Amino acid sequence: MLKTCIRGLLILLSLAVMAGCSLPSGKPQTFEIGDQTFLLDGKPFVVKAAEMHYTRIPAEYWEHRIEMCKALGMNTICLYVFWNIHEQKPGEFDFEGQNDVATFCRLAQKHDMYVILRPGPYVCAEWEMGGLPWWLLKKDDIKLRSNDAYFMERVKLFMNEVGKELADLQVSRGGNILMVQVENEYGAYATDKEYIGQMRDLVKGAGFTDVPLFQCDWSSTFQRNGLDDLLWTINFGTGADIDAQFKPLREARPHTPLMCSEYWSGWFDHWGRKHETRPAEVMVDGIRDMLDRGISFSLYMTHGGTTFGHWGGANCPPYSAMCSSYDYDAPISEAGWATPKYYQLRELLLQYADSGQVIPDVPAPYPTQQIPAFQLKEVAPLFDNLPEPKESEDIRPMEQFDQGWGTILYRTTLPEVAEGTVLVIDEAHDWAQVYADGKLLKRLDRRRGENSVPLPALAEGTRLDILVEAMGRVNFDVAIHDRKGITKSVRLATPDGSQELKGWSVYSFPVDAAFARDKQYAAADKPCNGPAWYRATFRLDKAADTFLDMRTWGKGMVWVNGKAIGRFWKIGPQQTLYMPGCWLKEGENEIIVLDLLGPDQPVIQGLEQPILDELHAEAPATHRAEGQNLDLKGETPVARGQLKAADGWQEVMFGRTVKGRYVCLEATDAQDGKDYAALAELYVLDAQGKLLPRLKWKIAYADSESTSWGNYTADKIYDLQESTYWSTRDKDRFPHQIVIDLGEEQEISGLRLLPRAEEGRPGMIKGYKVYVKSSPFRF
Numbered sequence: 001m002l003k004t005c006i007r008g009l010l011i012l013l014s015l016a017v018m019a020g021c022s023l024p025s026g027k028p029q030t031f032e033i034g035d036q037t038f039l040l041d042g043k044p045f046v047v048k049a050a051e052m053h054y055t056r057i058p059a060e061y062w063e064h065r066i067e068m069c070k071a072l073g074m075n076t077i078c079l080y081v082f083w084n085i086h087e088q089k090p091g092e093f094d095f096e097g098q099n100d101v102a103t104f105c106r107l108a109q110k111h112d113m114y115v116i117l118r119p120g121p122y123v124c125a126e127w128e129m130g131g132l133p134w135w136l137l138k139k140d141d142i143k144l145r146s147n148d149a150y151f152m153e154r155v156k157l158f159m160n161e162v163g164k165e166l167a168d169l170q171v172s173r174g175g176n177i178l179m180v181q182v183e184n185e186y187g188a189y190a191t192d193k194e195y196i197g198q199m200r201d202l203v204k205g206a207g208f209t210d211v212p213l214f215q216c217d218w219s220s221t222f223q224r225n226g227l228d229d230l231l232w233t234i235n236f237g238t239g240a241d242i243d244a245q246f247k248p249l250r251e252a253r254p255h256t257p258l259m260c261s262e263y264w265s266g267w268f269d270h271w272g273r274k275h276e277t278r279p280a281e282v283m284v285d286g287i288r289d290m291l292d293r294g295i296s297f298s299l300y301m302t303h304g305g306t307t308f309g310h311w312g313g314a315n316c317p318p319y320s321a322m323c324s325s326y327d328y329d330a331p332i333s334e335a336g337w338a339t340p341k342y343y344q345l346r347e348l349l350l351q352y353a354d355s356g357q358v359i360p361d362v363p364a365p366y367p368t369q370q371i372p373a374f375q376l377k378e379v380a381p382l383f384d385n386l387p388e389p390k391e392s393e394d395i396r397p398m399e400q401f402d403q404g405w406g407t408i409l410y411r412t413t414l415p416e417v418a419e420g421t422v423l424v425i426d427e428a429h430d431w432a433q434v435y436a437d438g439k440l441l442k443r444l445d446r447r448r449g450e451n452s453v454p455l456p457a458l459a460e461g462t463r464l465d466i467l468v469e470a471m472g473r474v475n476f477d478v479a480i481h482d483r484k485g486i487t488k489s490v491r492l493a494t495p496d497g498s499q500e501l502k503g504w505s506v507y508s509f510p511v512d513a514a515f516a517r518d519k520q521y522a523a524a525d526k527p528c529n530g531p532a533w534y535r536a537t538f539r540l541d542k543a544a545d546t547f548l549d550m551r552t553w554g555k556g557m558v559w560v561n562g563k564a565i566g567r568f569w570k571i572g573p574q575q576t577l578y579m580p581g582c583w584l585k586e587g588e589n590e591i592i593v594l595d596l597l598g599p600d601q602p603v604i605q606g607l608e609q610p611i612l613d614e615l616h617a618e619a620p621a622t623h624r625a626e627g628q629n630l631d632l633k634g635e636t637p638v639a640r641g642q643l644k645a646a647d648g649w650q651e652v653m654f655g656r657t658v659k660g661r662y663v664c665l666e667a668t669d670a671q672d673g674k675d676y677a678a679l680a681e682l683y684v685l686d687a688q689g690k691l692l693p694r695l696k697w698k699i700a701y702a703d704s705e706s707t708s709w710g711n712y713t714a715d716k717i718y719d720l721q722e723s724t725y726w727s728t729r730d731k732d733r734f735p736h737q738i739v740i741d742l743g744e745e746q747e748i749s750g751l752r753l754l755p756r757a758e759e760g761r762p763g764m765i766k767g768y769k770v771y772v773k774s775s776p777f778r779f
C-alpha cells in the first residue's frame with residue numbers, strides 16, 4: 001500500500017513541477033528571517049503549523065490526517081523525529097514503512113503543506129526517554145544531553161542518518177521543510193551554550209544548511225542557552241497571556257519574527273490521574289490573538305494520536321507514566337475525527353486564510369465497528385513460561401542484561417528470615433510484585449515511592465521472586481537517566497543492620513509480539529491467578545477502526561495481528577485502546593494480552609467510542625484526609641510578607657538558614673482579592689540560595705485542591721511544568737496551606753515561586769507565611 005502511495009506521489013510531484021505551482025510542490029523556494037516576519041520567497045509569511053507525529057499514526061492513515069490538518073486551515077505540519085524508534089539497536093537504522101519519515105513529509109508536500117522538522121535528538125513529547133535510545137544507559141556514567149563524548153558520537157551518527165533521509169527536502173532544494181529545530185527546550189534542563197553550539201553544528205553537518213535553524217524554549221528560560229545565530233521561539237499553552245509570554249523575547253530581539261513553537265491545545269494523560277482537557281474557546285482565542293499580531297504558531301498537538309506499544313514516557317517527580325492514548329484533547333481526536341474544537345478553530349482559520357490558500361472540505365472519518373464480546377480462552381501463566389535465565393551475583397538494572405523494555409524477574413533464595421525483617425528494594429522501576437515460594441507478598445508502585453516489604457518468618461532456602469514491570473522511561477528533566485528493573489540493591493533490613501541479597505537468576509520478558517506468541521498456551525475456563533498471557537482469535541466481516549474495551553482487565557499490554565497496540569491499567573482514566581482498522585483483517589485475527597495483575601474476566605469487545613476518562617484510582621489524587629485540619633497553633637513562621645503583583649518567578653528569602661524536612665506555605669490572601677489560591681511551581685532554596693532537587697518530594701498536606709474541572713492538585717507545584725498548577729476549590733476560603741515533605745532534612749534559606757501564566761495571574765498569592773519543621777506538622 002505504501003509503495004503504491006509513493007509511486008502515485010512521485011507522479012503528482014512531477015505534474016506539480018511542470019505546472020510551476022508556487023506552493024511547496026517541487027520548485028526551490030527561499031525561507032528566511034525578515035524584520036519581525038518570516039519571508040517565504042521574499043514575501044511575509046505566517047506559519048500556521050499542525051503538530052502530529054508519524055509514529056503515533058498508522059502509516060496507512062498518514063495522508064488522511066494530513067488532509068485533516070489542511071482542511072483545518074493550517075499551512076504546515078510540525079513533527080519530531082524519534083531517535084529511539086529509528087535506532088532500536090545501536091547502529092541499526094530503520095526508516096522504512098511506519099518509520100519512513102521522509103514519505104510522511106512528502107505526503108505533506110503532496111497536499112501543499114510545509115514542514116517544520118524537530119530532529120531532537122531529545123524530543124520530550126511524553127515519549128519513552130524523550131526519544132533517546134535506552135541502550136545509551138548501558139554506559140554507567142553517561143550524562144545525557146551534555147557534551148559526554150559517547151552521547152555526542154551517537155547523536156552525530158543518528159543526525160547524519162536523518163540528514164540522508166530529509167536534508168534534500170529543504171524548501172531550497174524543492175522540498176517542503178521550512179525550518180529545523182536544534183535540541184528541545186534545553187533551558188528547562190541545563191545551561192550549556194557550548195553543548196547547544198555543538199548540536200547546531202551536528203544539525204548543519206547533517207546537511208540542514210539552507211533553512212533557518214531555531215531553538216524552542218519557555219519564556220522564562222530561552223535566554224539561558226540562546227545562541228546568536230539561531231532563531232528563538234517560545235512554547236506555552238492554552239490560556240497563557242500572549243503578550244506577557246513574548247515580552248522578554250521582544251525586548252531581547254525587537255526585530256525577530258515571533259513564533260509560539262508549541263501552543264498546547266490540551267494536555268497529556270497519566271495513569272491514575274484525571275483525564276486532561278482544555279476549553280476550545282480559550283484555545284481559539286489565543287490563536288486569534290497571535291494571528292492578529294502576525295505571530296506564527298504550531299498547535300501542539302493538532303492530532304495527538306496514539307503512543308502504541310511500550311513507547312509512552314513518564315514524568316518525574318513524582319514518577320508517573322503516560323497513558324497509551326495521546327488524544328491530548330486535540331482538535332483531531334485520537335481516531336482522526338474532527339471534534340467540536342476542530343470546527344471552532346476551522347471557523348477562525350477560514351477567516352485568516354493566506355492569499356491563495358485553499359481550505360478544502362473536512363475529510364470523512366474512517367468508519368468504526370463494534371466487535372461483540374469474546375473470551376480469551378488460551379492462557380500461558382508467566383511463571384510456567386520462564387525463558388532461560390542469566391546469572392548475576394549483584395542486582396543490576398534491565399539495561400545491563402541487554403533488555404530495553406518489558407518485564408524482568410529477579411530470583412534468589414533467602415537465608416532464614418525472622419518475622420519483622422523488612423525487604424528493601426532500591427529502586428523498583430516501576431511496578432513490582434514480590435513473591436516468597438510463589439506466594440504474593442506485596443506490590444510496590446514507584447508512583448508512590450514504595451520500596452519495602454515487611455516479611456513473615458521464612459525458612460532458609462525460600463525462593464524470592466521480584467517481578468518488575470518497566471513502564472515508560474522518564475521523558476523530562478534529569479530523571480531521563482531512568483534505568484529499569486531494580487536499579488541498585490535488594491536488602492534484608494532488621495533493627496540490627498542489613499544484609500544485601502546476592503546470587504540472582506534474571507529472566508527477561510521483552511515486548512515483542514513474537515515473544516508473547518511463543519508460549520505454552522493451554523485452554524482454561526477461568527483466569528489464571530497471577531501474571532499470564534491470554535490469547536484468542538476472532539473473526540471479523542470487515543476491517544474497520546474500533547476501541548478495545550479493557551475494563552475487565554488488570555494491567556499489561558496488548559498485541560493484535562503482531563502489532564503492539566498499547567498498555568492498559570484498570571486504574572484508568574483510559575479504559576479502551578484505539579485499534580486502527582488498517583491493522584485488522586477481514587476473517588481471522590489474533591489477539592494476545594499480557595496481564596500482570598490478572599483480569600476479572602478475560603473478555604474483550606470492540607466499542608465504537610473511546611473511554612478515556614474513567615478513573616478508578618486506588619487512592620485519591622488529593623492530599624488531605626477526610627476531616628484533617630492543619631494545626632499551626634504555637635508554630636512560628638520563619639518568614640512572612642507579601643509577594644509582588646508581577647509575572648514570573650519571585651524569591652522569598654528568610655534572611656537566615658533554617659533546618660527542616662517539612663515546609664508549609666500558608667497563603668493568607670490573593671492579589672486579585674478573590675478567594676482562591678493558585679501556584680504553578682515552587683522551589684526550596686539551600687543555604688547558598690541554590691535550588692534543592694525535588695525528586696524525593698511528597699505533598700504531605702494541601703487544604704484544598706480542585707479536581708472537579710481539571711487536574712489542579714498540589715503536586716503540580718513540583719512537576720517541572722510551568723503551565724500546570726495547584727489551584728484551590730472555589731468554595732474554600734483563605735487561608736490556604738500546602739505542606740511539602742522534602743524526603744530528608746535540608747538547610748533552607750528561602751523559596752522560589754511562580755504564579756500562573758494566564759492573563760491577570762489568577763489566584764496569585766499575596767500575603768504568605770512560611771513554616772519549616774524537622775518533624776511532621778500536627779493535625
Ligand code: GLA
Binds near residue numbers: 125185
Ligand atoms: C514541551 C515539549 C513537548 C511536550 C510538551 C507537553 O513543550 O517540548 O515535547 O512534551 O511539553 O506535551
